[in-house]
Amino acid sequence: MAYDAPVTDYRFLLYNVLGADRLCELEPYTEATPDLINAILEEGGRFMRDIMEPTNVPGDREGCQFNPEDASVTTPSGFQEAYRQFSEGGWTSLDAPVEYGGQGLPHILKFIVDEMVCATNLSLGMYPGLTHGAISTLHEHGSRELKDTYLEKLISGEWTGTMCLTEPQCGTDLGLIRTKAQPDADGSYRISGTKIWITGGEHDLTDNIMHLVLAKLPDAPAGTKGISLFVVPKVIPETGERNSIFCGGLEHKMGIKGSATCVMNMDEARGWLVGEPHDGMRQMFTMMNEARLMVGMQGLGLAEAAYQVSLGFAKERLQSRSLAGPKNPDGPADPVIVHPDVRRMLMRQKVLNEGMRAMALYAGHQLDLSKAHPDADTRQTADDIVQIMTPVVKAFLTDEGYANANTGLQVLGGSGFTQDWPIEQYVRDGRIARIYEGTNGIQAMDLVGRKLSLHKGRLVQSLFADMTGYLKANPDCAHRDALKGALATLEEAVNWLNDNARQDPEQAGAAATPFLRLTGLTVIAWMWTRMADAAGQALANGEGNQAFHEAKQVSARFFFDKLLPEKDALLADIVDGKESLMALDDDQWAL
Amino acid sequence: MAYDAPVTDYRFLLYNVLGADRLCELEPYTEATPDLINAILEEGGRFMRDIMEPTNVPGDREGCQFNPEDASVTTPSGFQEAYRQFSEGGWTSLDAPVEYGGQGLPHILKFIVDEMVCATNLSLGMYPGLTHGAISTLHEHGSRELKDTYLEKLISGEWTGTMCLTEPQCGTDLGLIRTKAQPDADGSYRISGTKIWITGGEHDLTDNIMHLVLAKLPDAPAGTKGISLFVVPKVIPETGERNSIFCGGLEHKMGIKGSATCVMNMDEARGWLVGEPHDGMRQMFTMMNEARLMVGMQGLGLAEAAYQVSLGFAKERLQSRSLAGPKNPDGPADPVIVHPDVRRMLMRQKVLNEGMRAMALYAGHQLDLSKAHPDADTRQTADDIVQIMTPVVKAFLTDEGYANANTGLQVLGGSGFTQDWPIEQYVRDGRIARIYEGTNGIQAMDLVGRKLSLHKGRLVQSLFADMTGYLKANPDCAHRDALKGALATLEEAVNWLNDNARQDPEQAGAAATPFLRLTGLTVIAWMWTRMADAAGQALANGEGNQAFHEAKQVSARFFFDKLLPEKDALLADIVDGKESLMALDDDQWAL
Known part of the structure; x- marks a missing residue:
């Protein structure tokens, strides 16, 4: 039972509900005509189903391997090839800036493709997913030199990027970080410290990885006002030298086992400051805000995948008769989709998934308006809405997406608990989405407190x-x-x-x-x-x-x-x- | 961080709320004085913490192994020894009939001990858990001869028991079963067919396993009215002969990996009819009703275990300052339990766990009254309440217990998603409890429709x-x-x-x-x-x-x-x- 991207629903939302067919009237998006959008939806659905999904379940069983002798990480079989096709197919560059080789398409399309990616292979999708945030951050805050060095290769997918924030003593409370940055004579810095839970911190998909690392300068004020952001490449582009940032091991996790979650140790690794000193928190929010919206789509993608599996099961599985008389009189029993309580589960999945998709694409549309609308007031209003919707999309879609995946598992009964079906993996994979990029409680505090x-x-x-x-x-x-x-x-x-x-x-x-x-x-x-x-x-x-x-x-x-x-x-x-x-x-x- | 049985809460519920200290005024329960009950609570908590819990996490990692050469199943390391101590300690015989070596104590105590068992090692607890249902069924419906042959060894824990209901084409709808029973000349039967999802169908904890198998006699009417129940031992007690019932493999599951979930193949296995022909569904409900209440306690036990872990974490983990000013001014941050949203999660866990425990023990108390009260009307009313509460306890405690375990995971943030902490296992283990012994949707149908x-x-x-x-x-x-x-x-x-x-x-x-x-x-x-x-x-x-x-x-x-x-x-x-x-x-x- 293969994933079938909800293309009809995407089109309905884009054209009939949101009016996103008019995005091509805005200057930067003139190429985003309905024809092009439709082609991307069709091709995206096909690609994710044919290339991404086949490695999803095997990737969970095999997981990532840490090799202590050279601190390398091996991703599951098939990930390298699928990733190669993913970047060659242009899926890493969809809404990236044109000046560095991106396609410059509306962000709302990225939202849609994110849903498809996460519905078919969340673990593999994490590598380019984090890279995307690194691209945006560097593009918005980095010097011309840094951008010229990194952006093209990140956008083409030749390299990947990470966000190195968390340390053992601090997750939510980044004011407590201890990683230090010491200025060097040549204007670069020497970074030392340990970061944990670094997605894609090490892997075998690309030759280089650009880490964005939060660290403190020697003169840093205490707390979050003293945090700076640095580019710390695995391999220094100018010299080809291996930098002193190494994976120290992998987390053993409940899910997303194909995604390498790394401990990263830096011992005087060379780093380059992004923007101004002590401005790291603000810069980091460029990554975080984007990542939060993407994580929302993870919750939705897994929920949609689970819905499709449970719907297929409910139409096939014969068990008991309809309370209103046999619907399948020639068979030994009726398909379980005839039972009201099974339909309640399926309707809940369907209606919440479609509602959450509409809410997320509404936010995505506002994001495009906030960047591209000619009228300043419209841009401002749209930006207000994006800001208020960001924590809501992240938390609501991951909480309810997880609940919906669980509901899908329930539709399958005992089968859902076995690894013969992919749903138990969707549930395990989806559990982290309620936590990372700020727990859903932190999202709620961001909404109410800020x-x-x-x-x-x-x-x-x-x-x-x-x-x-x-x-x-x-x-x-x-x-x-x-x-x-x-x-x-x-x-x-x-x-x-x-x-x-x-x-x-x-x-x-x-x-x-x-x-x-x-x-x-x-x-x-x-x-x-x-x-x-x-x-x-x-x-x-x-x-x-x-x-x-x-x-x-x-x-x-x-x-x-x-x-x-x-x-x-x-x-x-x-x-x-x-x-x-x-x-x-x-x-x-x-x- | 070791499990700490909620003994104060048990005593409060038994004595201050439910008046269960008066159970010892009833004829069969004269030994169940508060002194004895208190001793069982204390010793039960200690035993489960010291003997059952240490094998829980390792048992999940190791899982059960199927050995195709001899169709045997190896349980995780340490399970044999823990099970030996469990049965020698009398934990298999608590409320079992005295005439076969049981202790004849009130069932409410069994509810409490079930919670403790499931909080510390659900997988291991499943083997004696299913046995308990087999004991009750055989005691209520079996012939004197069958009872004399099996009950004492099942009650002592020397043997275990199973319930063989499900087949590939039927779970909920048992009218569809195909397993056949052919009468033999000596009054026994030859049973042939395949059963799936048989908990403890094969293992290395005991020398013999007594299977209770639903099958159809040659003259059986169609549907659920044509089902009969048979005892099918692994080893025939009278002859020591290995019966033709063999494990064909294990399910690969999301959780309860230390519990052997078996495919069981019978090829003219010898079986003995329990009670009357075609009366299997009614007999099976003796097992099912008891099992449903036990499964409710599984949900609660895991939720309590998760609460304890998350509470301990929330008191230790330092992150951010209280919104009302520092509570731990000498430390780098305050413990996260100061934050209202963290307290919301902990309160929800605590309040629902205590409320569900009260509801379950209310049902357990009514069960004892329904069996032991001298007044027939009181017995009838109590039995009514047990009947109505059985599906509610099963479904509510497993739905909300699962939700609470998930809330506990959320309190830990990223740590909760790693296998460094036991909560992700509680979540995986607890997922099945919403499904087996009748999905929670079926429980709701039993409540409303029946x-x-x-x-x-x-x-x-x-x-x-x-x-x-x-x-x-x-x-x-x-x-x-x-x-x-x-x-x-x-x-x-x-x-x-x-x-x-x-x-x-x-x-x-x-x-x-x-x-x-x-x-x-x-x-x-x-x-x-x-x-x-x-x-x-x-x-x-x-x-x-x-x-x-x-x-x-x-x-x-x-x-x-x-x-x-x-x-x-x-x-x-x-x-x-x-x-x-x-x-x-x-x-x-x-x-």
């Missing part, structure tokens, strides 16, 4: 304005009252936070997780209204695939009637406040 | 009566209004089902999963009222551990204010009915 108060709350108001603008422009929109109810609930939560969390930040911390979830549910509710409206329009016009558009309307009903009611419980939790969370003394947790 | 309508709805009325009786007897009980609200919500759901599901069974199927969850939440709400009341009583009397009782009151607040509000979303889902679930045509699921 994004809500930035620019006097303008960010969330930009989002509200976009939603209320839609309601105003579409007085007969589908599920209007329920959507307005969700908006009112979210506004009430924002108001409560404004009234309570400013003077007591622990109230923000207490509300963070349910608030992020409420935000995600509300935006997805709006997406379902827009999808139902677009589907209704297509049906009225007799356009496109009628069965597809009817299914959209059923799915919207399912979302509004069965999933959205959770919003009230989330609001109740938020306005209940911190008291019962903070009441226990240290010695009362276990007695 | 238990609600049995005896004209008497079962759920017995449960309601117990709850409303408590409200009447305790007019000042804690969280009274919220509990009454939950009861009213559950009653509304029952009424809706009575009005809608009788004429349309698909409405029952559509409502099943949210209805089971609503039932669980409501019973746990009642348990939190009872725990808060008992804690308040103890505080008023100045009895026991004050910090423990204060923590109970905080936890009750957390449950009522932050978790119970989900009930309204569940009701909305239920009364929304089946329409959006059943609307899609076969070809509309993926387009």
Whole structure:
């Protein structure tokens, strides 16, 4: 059962819902016509299915091997060849800057391709995935010289990149890092320290790896204000010399076993400063923000892959009779998809996946508008929305994507727990996405503690304005009252936070997780209204695939009637406040 | 960080909440005095920590090995010795019948010990766990001769037992089984067929294994009414002859890797009929009902183990400062337990674990009353409650236990995803508990489709009566209004089902999963009222551990204010009915 990229859904979202066919009217995206986009969707789906997916399960069984004699890492069989085809096919350069050999296409296409990559081979997709963040960071913050040295080879996929942030004593709290950078006479630096959990820190896919490393200069102020970012190549491009940055071992993980998660030791490794000293945290956020959106697509990709497997299983597996009388009278039993409780699982997967996809592509579209729209206000508003949606996309899609993969496993029953089917791997692989690039709790804190108060709350108001603008422009929109109810609930939560969390930040911390979830549910509710409206329009016009558009309307009903009611419980939790969370003394947790 | 059995909580539930100290007033349980119970709790906690837990993680890494040359199975290193001590310590015979060497103690103690076993080594615990179900089934339905041949050795742990139900073409729908039983001249039978997913089907812990096998006699009616149950020993006790039942291989699974999950092939294996022909389904439910309650304890045990690990981590791991000012000013950062969002995760684990434990022990107490109370009406009511609670305990504790283990993993961040900590194993091990002994969807169908309508709805009325009786007897009980609200919500759901599901069974199927969850939440709400009341009583009397009782009151607040509000979303889902679930045509699921 091979992956089948949801191309119809992508097209529906791009053209019927988001109006992304008009991106080609913007200056940098003139090549991104619907014809080109359609070709990329088709070819991307085919490539990921034929080239990436076949190495996914074997890669999990084989895993990466660390070879202590030369500190090298061997990736699973087939990864080298698949990666070679991936970069030769241009999948590493899609939205990368044209001046360094990239294709300069809209970012929304990168979102879509990320979903396909992660649905078919998350472990292998991690190597170019991290590289992409390194490219953006270097492009935005690096000197001309650094960019000229590295960008072309990173964009072509000839080299890969990493983000070296975490150390044993610090993950979330990067102010605690100890890696040191000592200035050298020639303007470069000597970097010493140990980094952990470095994705693609060492591997055999390319000849060189460009590490982006957070470290402290000798005169650095304490905390996060004293962190600088350095380029530390595995092999120094100018001399071909092997730099003193070596893998010290691999983590043994629950999943993504084909992705090399490395301990990296630097012993006076040569490094080059990116941008200004002590500016590393800000630069790092270029990587982090992009990575967070990509990680959201990981959650969605695995959920879509799991949905496809469980749907196929449910149509084939014969077990018991329909409660409404036999549907397969000539067979020994009916396919389990006839049973309401099995359909509940499949509908939950389908409706949340499609809703999350719409939300993510909405954010992706805003990202493109924020970079390419001629009007400054439009760019600003779009950027506000991207900022507020980034933690929501990351956390909601990974939490719910993981839940959906688990639901898919449940549809298979005992078979799902065995390695005869790929779903148990999707569940194991997907578990990390709720953690890396900032745990989902940290995403919620970013949303509530930072994004809500930035620019006097303008960010969330930009989002509200976009939603209320839609309601105003579409007085007969589908599920209007329920959507307005969700908006009112979210506004009430924002108001409560404004009234309570400013003077007591622990109230923000207490509300963070349910608030992020409420935000995600509300935006997805709006997406379902827009999808139902677009589907209704297509049906009225007799356009496109009628069965597809009817299914959209059923799915919207399912979302509004069965999933959205959770919003009230989330609001109740938020306005209940911190008291019962903070009441226990240290010695009362276990007695 | 070693497991610490929650003995204080067990004692609080047994004595302060449930009044199980009075079980020793009942005839069969006169030995179960608080002194004896306390000794079992203490010794059980120590034994599981010292003997069972040390082989848990190594057992996962090593797994079971199938040896094709002699169709034998090797369990992980250390399992043999730990199992020997487990059976010699009397942990296999706790509540087994005295006439065959059992200790005849109340079943509620078995529930508690099951939690401890599953918290420390689920894989190893599966072998005696399945045996226990085989003992009960044989004791209830077997002939004197079969009982005399097998029970003593099963109860002592010298032999183990299995349940051989599933076949490749049938799991849930046992009417489809193909295994055949041919009568032999001597009154025994020749059994031929293939069974899959047989826990402990082959292993090296004991010399003999007694399989209980579902098969069809030549004259069997079609479907589940034509299934008979047979004893099929690995070695025939009378002759010492190796029977023709052989392991054909092991499943490769996501978790419980130390538990041998076998394909079992029978080629005219000798078998002996249990009870009457064609009565196998009814007999099997003796096993299944018991196994379902045990599987619930598996979910809880893993959740408790995960809670302990994540709590310990949260107190040690230093990262960022408290939002209310430094709590550990001399250290580089504060322990992460100061952060509200981390506390939210820990509170959720703690409060649900304690609530689920209370619900399970409530069911265990009712089980003892149903068997041992002198008054027939009391026995009947208790049995009603056990019947209604069995699917709820199984499904709620495994769904939420799995979720809690996952929450524990999240508290550890990236560390939780590595095999340096045991939590990722708890998550993998616990995943199967939502599936075996009937998927949780099947549990929900059993509750809604069967238990609600049995005896004209008497079962759920017995449960309601117990709850409303408590409200009447305790007019000042804690969280009274919220509990009454939950009861009213559950009653509304029952009424809706009575009005809608009788004429349309698909409405029952559509409502099943949210209805089971609503039932669980409501019973746990009642348990939190009872725990808060008992804690308040103890505080008023100045009895026991004050910090423990204060923590109970905080936890009750957390449950009522932050978790119970989900009930309204569940009701909305239920009364929304089946329409959006059943609307899609076969070809509309993926387009």
